[in-house]
Amino acid sequence: MSRDIAILGVGMHPWGKWGRSFIDYGVAAARAALKDAGVAWRSVQFVSGAATIRNGYPGQVAGATFAQALGWQGAQVNTSYAACASGAQALAAARSRILSGECELALVIGSDTTPKGFLAPAKGERPDDPDWVRFRIGITNPAYFAMYARRRMALYGDTVDDFALVKIKNSEHGFGNPNARYRKRFTAAEVAASPMVASPLRLMDVCATSDGAAALIVSSIDYARRVGRGDAPRIAAISTVTPTFASAIIEMPDIATDSAVAATVHSFRAALPAKAYEISGISPSDVSVAEVYDLSTALELDWIEDLQLCNRGEAAALLRSGATRVGGRIPVNPSGGLACFGEAVPAQALAQVCELTWQLRGEAGARQVEGATVGITANQGLFGHGSTVIVKR
Amino acid sequence: MSARVERPFLEGWFAKDEAGAHLVGARCTSCGTYYFPRQVRFCRNPACEGEQFEDVPLSRRGRLWSFTDACYQPPEPYIAADPFVPFAIAAVELEREKMIVLGPVVQGVGVDALTVGMPMELVIGTLSETPTERHLVWQWKPVA
Ligand SMILES: [Zn+2]
Numbered sequence: 277m278s279r280d281i282a283i284l285g286v287g288m289h290p291w292g293k294w295g296r297s298f299i300d301y302g303v304a305a306a307r308a309a310l311k312d313a314g315v316a317w318r319s320v321q322f323v324s325g326a327a328t329i330r331n332g333y334p335g336q337v338a339g340a341t342f343a344q345a346l347g348w349q350g351a352q353v354n355t356s357y358a359a360c361a362s363g364a365q366a367l368a369a370a371r372s373r374i375l376s377g378e379c380e381l382a383l384v385i386g387s388d389t390t391p392k393g394f395l396a397p398a399k400g401e402r403p404d405d406p407d408w409v410r411f412r413i414g415i416t417n418p419a420y421f422a423m424y425a426r427r428r429m430a431l432y433g434d435t436v437d438d439f440a441l442v443k444i445k446n447s448e449h450g451f452g453n454p455n456a457r458y459r460k461r462f463t464a465a466e467v468a469a470s471p472m473v474a475s476p477l478r479l480m481d482v483c484a485t486s487d488g489a490a491a492l493i494v495s496s497i498d499y500a501r502r503v504g505r506g507d508a509p510r511i512a513a514i515s516t517v518t519p520t521f522a523s524a525i526i527e528m529p530d531i532a533t534d535s536a537v538a539a540t541v542h543s544f545r546a547a548l549p550a551k552a553y554e555i556s557g558i559s560p561s562d563v564s565v566a567e568v569y570d571l572s573t574a575l576e577l578d579w580i581e582d583l584q585l586c587n588r589g590e591a592a593a594l595l596r597s598g599a600t601r602v603g604g605r606i607p608v609n610p611s612g613g614l615a616c617f618g619e620a621v622p623a624q625a626l627a628q629v630c631e632l633t634w635q636l637r638g639e640a641g642a643r644q645v646e647g648a649t650v651g652i653t654a655n656q657g658l659f660g661h662g663s664t665v666i667v668k669r
Numbered sequence: 670m671s672a673r674v675e676r677p678f679l680e681g682w683f684a685k686d687e688a689g690a691h692l693v694g695a696r697c698t699s700c701g702t703y704y705f706p707r708q709v710r711f712c713r714n715p716a717c718e719g720e721q722f723e724d725v726p727l728s729r730r731g732r733l734w735s736f737t738d739a740c741y742q743p744p745e746p747y748i749a750a751d752p753f754v755p756f757a758i759a760a761v762e763l764e765r766e767k768m769i770v771l772g773p774v775v776q777g778v779g780v781d782a783l784t785v786g787m788p789m790e791l792v793i794g795t796l797s798e799t800p801t802e803r804h805l806v807w808q809w810k811p812v813a
Contacts (some may be wrong), residue, residue: 409706411746414739416744423734426735430735472740474737474740521714526771529706531771533708537701
């Protein structure tokens with residue numbers, strides 16, 4: 277029995293700082309996805325929303341909020357919260373309903389409106405909350421990315437020029453992407469001239485936060501065939517595994533790793549795609565294109581190795597060879613990635629799937645990866661959440 | 670200079686004895702896993718059902734796993750001096766505990782003075798000040 281589901285339609289609201297409600301962006305993305313799928317809203321049987329925590333009750337009940345905004349029509353509804361993997365978990369909920377036969381056609385949707393500046397913890401003195409403790413001693417999110425980057429420099433000999441090259445590559449990719457927020461080609465000199473945020477990372481190495489929305493219309497393979505869309509891109513696997521004790525690296529927002537005196541260490545990031553490869557039977561050598569969570573430029577290099585697209589420690593060499601550019605052997609972040617989008621937390625994991633869908637349909641325009649047949653995503657957020665989705669033709 | 674009352678920014682997270690400063694961790698009496706912070710009720714090793722823990726001083730020394738610095742003033746609840754003084758941050762690997770612990774680096778030591786793998790030791794220093802209080806924190810310092 278096939279464990280695949282079909283992606284009939286995708287839609288996004290462009291990323292930016294628009295100053296409007298996340299509901300507006302979500303409805304725009306949903307309507308675009310419905311139109312792309314050629315599906316009427318009233319035939320959607322299941323609405324799966326990714327929660328956004330900064331928007332009060334409506335954000336915490338995102339599925340119902342979007343269902344109401346699109347017009348209540350009696351669909352089953354669900355809301356998922358899993359930090360940066362919220363969108364992937366919402367997609368996993370839809371996949372389960374479809375594969376169980378409970379529904380044939382589902383809308384999956386994530387949207388966010390973000391505040392200005394650093395993402396900061398809730399107010400009040402809360403020493404039991406590791407997120408409060410680390411901000412109290414001044415350790416922000418970029419500090420973690422910077423420590424991972426420094427570790428690469430020490431272990432593998434990566435340089436700040438390599439990190440800048442990731443930014444330059446992604447800015448070239450995102451330059452023509454109408455949904456990207458930052459559409460400007462950057463040079464090495466511009467990256468080097470941007471202010472240091474957390475050594476060795478500069479402002480241009482670290483991603484911003486954005487408003488944005490992404491939506492998918494997914495269906496059973498039977499349904500896709502009945503509407504003449506049997507050849508639509510398919511979701512072959514969704515992995516949302518937890519870490520395995522003991523943690524190998526210091527994870528945000530913790531101030532210490534697990535102690536490994538009674539257990540071996542495990543890499544969380546590497547576990548996410550490993551499970552997706554196992555579920556789908558697809559191997560890393562089958563992958564044509566990847567969308568990875570480049571919260572920092574250096575982190576893109578970690579992900580390339582976690583996805584097993586090259587050996588550990590060789591991602592910078594792969595980058596320098598041009599292989600990860602559109603036109604290269606294994607393009608990474610053809611959308612422009614978080615470097616060009618900024619992070620819209622509940623929408624981001626779905627935006628990755630939107631990009632892969634366009635790539636596999638051959639509709640990605642100037643950033644098209646020729647002949648793409650298998651795409652993979654990688655994403656990680658707080659509190660042991662992360663995801664990998666494999667899309668195939 | 671007015672006398673400020675000194676107090677740890679968190680009670681019970683670190684201490685000083687005749688041997689020097691140390692972090693206060695917990696150790697599972699069943700499997701030996703260490704915890705920092707020490708607030709733990711159930712052992713998180715999936716192979717262990719331990720619920721008994723003893724307080725233990727963590728190693729005072731370790732090796733620098735990685736490091737960075739805060740070039741911009743962090744948001745609240747960080748209490749910044751005016752003007753803000755950038756500071757380095759260290760992740761130090763403790764050999765006996767097989768764990769990595771974050772902390773600020775002592776004032777006056779920047780990233781240029783740090784190298785991955787170098788030996789580091791724990792000291793107690795100032796995290797922040799108000800007109801009446803000085804808040805203490807653990808800090809990492811290169812071994813002289
Ligand atoms: Zn135990």
